[in-house]
Amino acid sequence: EVQLVESGGVGLQPGRSLRLSCAASGFTFDDYTMHWVRQAPGKGLEWVSLISWDGSNTYYADSVKGRFTISRDNSKNSLYLQMNSLTTEDTALYYCAKSGNGYIHFDYWGQGTLVTVSS
Amino acid sequence: AIQMTQSPSSLSASVGDRVSITCRASQDIRNDLGWYQQKPGKAPKLLIYAASTLQSGVPSRFSGSGSGTDFTLTISSLQPEDFATYYCLQDYNYPWTFGHGTKVEV
Numbered sequence: 001e002v003q004l005v006e007s008g009g010v011g012l013q014p015g016r017s018l019r020l021s022c023a024a025s026g027f028t029f030d031d032y033t034m035h036w037v038r039q040a041p042g043k044g045l046e047w048v049s050l051i052s053w054d055g056s057n058t059y060y061a062d063s064v065k066g067r068f069t070i071s072r073d074n075s076k077n078s079l080y081l082q083m084n085s086l087t088t089e090d091t092a093l094y095y096c097a098k099s100g101n102g103y104i105h106f107d108y109w110g111q112g113t114l115v116t117v118s119s
Numbered sequence: 120a121i122q123m124t125q126s127p128s129s130l131s132a133s134v135g136d137r138v139s140i141t142c143r144a145s146q147d148i149r150n151d152l153g154w155y156q157q158k159p160g161k162a163p164k165l166l167i168y169a170a171s172t173l174q175s176g177v178p179s180r181f182s183g184s185g186s187g188t189d190f191t192l193t194i195s196s197l198q199p200e201d202f203a204t205y206y207c208l209q210d211y212n213y214p215w216t217f218g219h220g221t222k223v224e225v
Contacts, residue, residue, distance in 0.1 A: 037163075044206065044217060044218075044219050044220045045155070045157075045163065045206050045208075045217045045220070046217065047208070047214060047215040047216065047217060050213075050215075059213040059214065060213075060214065061214045062120060062214055095162055095163075102169075103151070103168050103169040103172070103210075104165070104168050104174070105153055105165070105168065105208070105210055106153070106155065106163065106165055106208075107165050107174065109162035109163060109164075110162065111162060112162065
């Protein structure tokens with residue numbers, strides 16, 4: 001059974017940094033592209049970032065480019081999101097999601113981890 | 120970035136109704152579009168990918184159509200478990216972008 005379990009979400013002040021983690025199991029982690037998607041309270045979905053199976057390619061939403069860094073450790077079946085210079089606009093539930101084969105994207109999701117940025 | 124305009128933002132429907140939700144891209148995205156369903160307090164669920172391909176395990180009452188800039192998600196006969204919010208996503212180029220969502224209510 002595919003499982004994605006996010007962790008690391010906390011409440012913190014603007015300008016601080018935070019690292020989110022996603023532990024993957026139930027599939028061959030290093031075969032698949034992985035993503036972070038976020039959802040502000042009461043709002044819609046926002047794609048945040050993507051990393052290819054081997055970490056060689058990464059892409060970001062304009063809203064986080066230059067502040068967030070996605071990475072993965074295939075030896076630990078883990079995905080990460082390093083978030084710097086956080087603002088109140090980054091307050092959201094952060095989901096880890098997996099791409100499937102071919103054109104299939106976000107076929108599995110975690111339960112999310114909540115990041116609250118407030119002064 | 121490509122803008123995805125989803126409509127309507129909400130709709131009221133009854134069990135058994137045929138429901139259609141549209142998504143318009145600000146530029147040609149071929150058929151690089153997916154549809155997702157989200158229920159309150161839950162992670163989204165993939166329904167359709169490549170504009171019209173039903174994800175494994177998704178009921179056949181869901182269907183997707185369109186290419187280029189205009190896309191439609193149709194639920195042929197709305198069931199009680201279908202009351203949820205639906206999102207489209209373009210994965211044609213980066214940054215990927217979601218529509219703002221359509222809430223399907225009783």
